[in-house]
Amino acid sequence: MIDMSTPPLNRRMLLAALLLSLSQTGCHRDSSANLETDRQAKPALRTASQITAEQANLPKLYLTQKTHRQVVAEGNADVVIDPQTGELAFRTWICRNPDCPGRKPGGEPVQFICYDPLYYVKPDGSVDYKIVQDRIAEITRLGGTPWPLCPECLKVRNLANETQEEQRKYVEFCVEYVLPESERRMKELEAEYVHLITKERERRESVK
């Protein structure tokens, strides 16, 4: 407690000392304000899980099955709803077969979807998936493809005579399409990850 019997000048000094000690130890708001200032001065490193979460959720291109409308959506869903038409839109794939008949004159690969008719839109507007006995058979029966399959290569393939090796090759030609802006951001995130690992290694070495 402050002794009020001390002369006024000393009381002021005591009060100042008391206020200083309170601001250093007690008040939570003051300490978080200091942290905020520190963070602004030197941006805090994001964690590895924050970086990988952003990588997984980078914008992706989706195509609707019938109208081939393009929908760009963030996140990691297999299927999204086209906000314009309410149709389901599926992730876009490309075929990297150098001899793919769907290749454009400029060499750009054909884009296609891996259509899965077991997805459907519920009355409440959310997406659900039908549970069936034989998923692959049912997808095929309804005109879908259980795994990515280039529709252009399919036109020149002889499925009946293909070896397993040839079949595997066609599956490997199919890769997910990545939007140019997502590809650029992915490179930045990879660099951020490397920076984080380097800083973490430096920190560990400094405390040894």
Ligand SMILES: [Zn+2]
């Ligand atoms: Zn192809």
